[in-house]
Amino acid sequence: MNKPATAEQPSRFPLRELSLCLALAAAILAVYAIMGGAYSTRMLVEAACYAILALGLTIQWGYAGQFNAGVMGFVALGGVCAMTFSVPVNEAFWASELPFELGRVLLYALAAIVLVWGATRLDRLGVPKTLRTLIAVVLALLLYLVVISLLRGVTDEIESRVGFIGGLGLPTGVGWVVGGALAGGVGYFIGHICLGLRSDYLAIATLGIAEIIKAFLKNSDWLTRGTATVSPLPWPTPGPGELGFVMARSIYLVVTALIIAVIFFLLHRAYNAAWGRTIRAIRDNEISSAAMGKDVNRRRLQIFVLGCILMGIGGAALTSFNSIFDPQGYLPLNHTFLVLVMVILGGPGNNLGTIIGAVLVYLIWIMSEPLALYLMQLASSLGEGLGWVDPADMQSRALQARVLVIGLLITLVLRFAPKGLLPEKVKHHG
Template identity: 85%
Template structure:
């Protein structure tokens, strides 16, 4: 399954590159704007209230999706999917159609990602193909890895944790770099390097990569491992 996930990311990059360069089919990298909000916008309700309402709608949507996935996880269909994930040979021996069920999971995942992408594009009021970078795909991997795969609640907390780490890593890296510059100037008389802000921005990539490495090394099942229910 790990190799399939990596191959899927590679195929996704190939498809994305094709769509970006197919002006005759997709208009290439041309943006689509403005995109309306499903709720009253800032021009009607004000900046704070409009965003609060949008956040409430998004939270309600996440809650509904979480409830449905939780029900599916504990349903016979969910047990079948977990059996296929854990041991395809045994599941096939029980008469399960592995390829069909795997296709169902792919379609379900694409639907959920489409809903999330639609919410993001609507919130930004802009769809820009150039704004979706390969680096952002690593967030999906980290969200699933950091608190444990197969854990719906852990995925939500993992997304929040990754977002906080992404935001805080830049100012923290800039603070540490400034300390190093002060130490180098005071002790060794070094000239301070230029563009510390841009270098601190790139440090976020190092933090994300280091976090993935540490979690995979010391907690391969995630910080909140999947609690597999046992049925009598």
């Protein structure tokens, strides 16, 4: 008996992927030739950190259709962990009674959370749900006022006597890992509240939470020094003072590239496994997935937390490289919108496309300023013979041109490549 023939799809030569990689490599070489090794290597390290952030967003938005507009908040959480765990210990703080006082207040806060949580379970004792909710809300407000008053008294003492609590003096990599864990933990808490929302409502909720995180870090001088900033932050690799700018930044680039390679490998395996197929099925048709017995809420929460973890790691790596923690430096334009543009350009759900999009968009973002300044100076020199007046503060005007260029770029992409340079590839099993 003859066996039925099975149609196999021939493997496609990745011409488009190879062409994009070669074009990106040529652009990077051109930047090196124009701007020099030190500047260009720094740009590549920052682009690699942004690629980690973009991978976190592409699995949330591309894999599961979750539009997270609060990337900035998770980047800040990674940054504060990188700072807290790596900067030297503040001996003046630990030699005083302030750690004991701060710990006591934090225990009060933990007890208050437990009490409020217990109040939300009073309906199990026969208390009507309306009365249970009222008791929980009133108790939460009263306990919040008590705890915040106690905390403010301790933090005022810390700021007046020792400045801020300082760091832990641990290896920088520990801060990166904890930053990812903290961002994932906060994402887990947010997910229970916000993942029931859809599309623009989820975006508004995550954007508001990101602003809350930024405001907390900015006003917590006892923890982060607030607007005074904390610097310099140590690197996980030898710094420029030991090896020089080019070599030190090159080693840092290797570290971030290895992190991206590990993340890419794990995401590729997960995407093509049963877990990835389940996530995409939920994204495409949540109702039918639930009817087939899939735990929709659990899977959605998993993907949201995983994306937040990557954002925390990327934020920690970026903060350590910049060697300064400045709560005011976390801006929605730089740490949310720019990452969104990277994912849109590369292709939501395509890991390789996201990495290419991240590097390409960051290259355009950085190089648009000197290019705009050069064009302004050229136009000014040509206009001298015509009696033109030189525009004031051309440097500032050139800096603002970056927003124009990115806006034009995203418009062109949405018009001519709405699915990105490398659209998501979904294998169909017959």
